[in-house]
Amino acid sequence: MSDASSPSTRSPLRVLIVADTYPPDVNGAAVFGHRLAKHMTARGHEVHVAAARPGPGPDMVERRPEATIHRFRSFKAPTHEYFRLCLPWTVEPGMERLVDELQPDVIHVQCHYMIGKAAILAAQRRRIRLIATNHFMPENLDPFLPFPQWFKNVVSRNSWKDMSRLMGLASVVTTPTPLAAQTMREKAGFENVLPLSNGIDVDYYALRPGEDRPARDHPTVLFVGRLAVEKNVDILIDALSRTDPRLGIRLEIVGDGEQRDHLRAQVEELGLSDRVEMRGHVSEGELREAYLAADVFCQPGTAELQSLVSLEAMSAGKPVVLADALALPHLVSDDQNGMLFAPHDADDLARKLDAVFSLPEAQRRAMGEASRDKANQHAIGRTMTAYEGLYCGADWWETGQFFEEPPRRR
Incomplete structure (x- = not known):
């Protein structure tokens, strides 16, 4: 071809x-x-x-x-x-x-x-x-x-x-x-x-020869997408509040939409202002950096016919934690390149995030490589x-x- x-x-x-x-x-x-x-x-x-x-x-x-x-x-x-x-x-x-x-x-x-x-x-x-x-x-x-x-x-x-x-x-x-x-x-x-x-352009989001992975100060789970009702970002924020505090997981949200004020209020109400960064729209280069710097990608949406952002994160070599809904299960081989969680279930999502972030770095890296192999099919x-x-x-x-x-x- x-x-x-x-x-x-x-x-x-x-x-x-x-x-x-x-x-x-x-x-x-x-x-x-x-x-x-x-x-x-x-x-x-x-x-x-x-x-x-x-x-x-x-x-x-x-x-x-x-x-x-x-x-x-x-x-x-x-x-x-x-x-x-x-x-x-x-x-x-x-x-x-x-x-x-x-x-x-x-x-x-x-x-x-x-x-x-x-x-x-x-x-x-x-x-x-x-x-x-x-x-x-x-x-x-x-x-x-x-x-x-x-x-x-x-x-x-x-x-x-x-x-x-x-x-x-x-x-x-x-x-x-x-x-x-x-x-x-x-x-x-x-x-x-x-x-x-x-x-997707699987090579665009991968590390290039001689390029160092951007670093975050804390373990980071990333969400990218519209801040819309069906994306269920509120479930992800709720789940973050229930993760093991010893893991110190932070959430980075890239995107904007009609739910932004509701989500900001939720972050404040749960006392997560120091653990959640809402970045709004970013440039293509900044988006690429966000994928590369994150440790794990999460898509809690329940109306995804494919989820390009999940594929982009996978092409960047990231483990994924995705809702078990519509097309998202096609992107995950459980415990190989990520995990599925029960839709709308913040407790289950928190457990899956804890499980992935508790893995040794080498095992998470292997999951990321498996994600990239799956992304190559697209x-x-x-x-x-x-x-x-x-x-x-x-x-x-x-x-x-x-x-x-x-x-x-x-």
């Missing part, structure tokens, strides 16, 4: 990536969209991205190193800190105009909601090759819907139906993990869903080669094999 950053041997394509969330948003789907654009551009393809404008104002175009970004007029979601909504009566005509202007060879949607729906319908009308990737489950919307649970259940069922109706029009449907693919088959009725990892070059094949006409059948067809420009 060709390297993710190397020019492709295939004929250049014009690719339109359509995303409901894209940088400056900070989440797994936005990171994947950015990396996809960057690597496809590096392979010699002409890449355009259609996404919501991150603030008020009319449609606009950005020229960025990874792609040309077409921003559609959007409105702030009333219950989410940064998510923007593109209304159908504005985004659908705008998408029609954009597709007519670009005449892309392939459209790759990352969602089936408003902006994704507009792109799916535009692709279908013009018989443009369509690839669809699903990054989350409709139930993930629950924390942001101010309705009773019975109504949220109705919304979830309808969202699954819409996913089936819209993404079912694609030539190939992908999702990051086998578990997510199985769920889509069961709840949305898809016959074939290709589990295709989002991919090398981004493999992911980008697979998507490039899909763009060029490969298909997905029940055997799980790709069958090449000649690309067809329109």
